[in-house]
Amino acid sequence: MEIEKSLYDNLQEFFGFDAFKGDQEAIITNILNKKDTFVIMPTGGGKSICYQLPALMSAGTAIVISPLIALMKNQVDQLRAFGGRDSIAHFLNSSLTKGEITRVKADVTSGQTKLLYVAPESLTKEDNIAFLQSISVSFVAVDEAHCISEWGHDFRPEYRKIRTILNEIGDNIPIIALTATATPKVQSDIRKNLQMTDATLFKSSFNRSNLYYEVRPKKNVVKEIVKFIRNNVGKTGIIYCLSRKKVEEIAEVLNINGIKALPYHAGLDAKTRAETQDKFLMEDVQVIVATIAFGMGIDKPDVRYVIHHDIPKSMEGYYQETGRAGRDGGEGHCLSFYSKKDVDKLIKFMKDKPVSEREIGTQILKEVIDYSESSVCRRKQILHYFGEKFDETGCNSMCDNCRSTKTHFEAEEDLVKVLNFIKEEGDKFDDQHIINVFIGQNNQPVSAYKHDEHALFGYGKDKGVNYWNSLIRQAELSDFVKKDIDHYGLLVLTEEGRKYLSNPYALKFILNKEMEAGDEEDGDEAGQASGALDTELLKMLKDLRKKIAKQKSLPPFVIFQDPSLDEMCTHYPVSIEELKQIHGVGAGKALKFGAPFVQLIKQYVEDNNIERAQDLVVKSTANKSALKVSIIQNIDRKIALDDIAGSKGISYEDLLKEVESIVYSGTKINIGYFVDEMIDQDRQDEVFDYFRSAEEDSIKTALKELGEEDYTYEDIQLMRIKFISELGN
Known part of the structure; x- marks a missing residue:
């Protein structure tokens, strides 16, 4: 009872809490009883108190091994505020000067000093080992312990050395290992590596009932993000991107659209990163756009949304990052954008890695793909990944899949066939x-095992890949099969699966939604129009365009392209400034042709009492403006377009797209010098004559009319650029 009394007294005294x-x-x-302890507790569950309080109550100094300098600083500041003196907690890492290190060691x-935070890299230094051998260590806390495992989402080789160094520092030092995410495989790795097989395990539920999980196909992603944030005014959030470049671009777009945002990534200096964190904590900025480097050390309880602009690399990473929302138990919206192109990119990144690392990475990524593409309760899938059973009725419609209409199918007959195949x-x-066997897809592994001769080869071809993916995914979620992680995700029949084979019963599974193909970027001509077009206005705008085209003896597409008119019918621009924000318009075209269009739209809006959804008008970033300016300057100097592409590190095709976008926005450029090199005058005249009388500017249609044997796609594209620039701008 004495421990209990002092525990509560200390909890109240140091942290101001009345209950655990x-x-x-x-x-x-x-x-406190000097036993090894293994804690698996979700973000926001109060892990830090688990080692801070016993450290404050024990004789000697507790060593806390932590991977992030930001996290150390944050916790040390908090402890000093609670404890009332600076010497109560210190950190020892590469950011300190020699004088500061001397002072830390003296305290x-x-x-x-009751808590000493140490980076794993600093722990390996000989002078630090010698120093730690000379002091009284109460216990060692290994924070973010999943970093030990190659199967964890943030593997760090230095973590593998911790046990060896602790053996050097002293005998029988108690260890507490803590993590917010650990699959059964990662748990096993942590125990083995830290040699704490007898540790008492404390595992909290991974369910964060206040978080709403949603995955959308990656279409017009920037517009979707701006719209989402504008609908959540006054709330703070984090947007995660995979690359530093994308972080900078998205932060810029948000600021242009009146949303206070700052970028955060490892390429920024430590001072800037610290200032950015402070501004976010103090709510001077609404949104942080970050690589995964952000958030591990941030104790901000009221983050209201976490957006993944790109697919996360692992379920652990996804859980850890989404877990930064709603830590106070309040609202937390976790929105992810998914596209096949993101997956392809991540797979490409893994190509140069060693085979074993690539195999592990591919399996970890496959879990994210299955999660994103599945129509099953998202919460059930997350918890299953962490080895926790969950009945989806407990989700309470707190994920998009539980809220949406589902297509069910009778699974019994096909499930028995799949389970039997695995058994036999x-x-x-x-x-x-x-799946390859069941849909009759013959490849090297299938033929090597003679499965192309199996009775079930091609049995389910008519049902398609999506159907069999749905069936096997849910067989796993129902514990009929499990993935053998140690052996590259091979499917193993479970006891539950054997029981089902002995006594099958009718059951229904959910058919996965076919994820629409998402655009990797905003800004392509395709995909800019919204589905909610005002068809009446569109007809009026097309009539006006035709009239102006006739007056000026130009084809209608030279005035404005169809996607631009579509966007006008969604956003209703009523000023030249607003018209400039419409995709494919730009300042030049807005000034040259815009006045009658704006006038027509303004009158139409008034006549029909239309409430304009201005939250959907997203100003585009100038993130490519430097490239565009440079291209225009190089064209002015008459440098060959393929040479410009080479100097900018982009393909010739991508350069033509950039030049096209410059011209379609109303800027006049002269590429005649390059066209003359590539296409003889007679053919130039033929293409010009074609476009003068054409109803549309489609390159494919032009190729059919002019003859694919005489022209390449790029020839027509070049001539179209020249045509628009000379006649339209």
């Missing part, structure tokens, strides 16, 4: 191999 959350009390008691040696052929095949 979840397993905190049992964990702290376990540490520790004199017994004033042995646990040697992953889901992809089994």
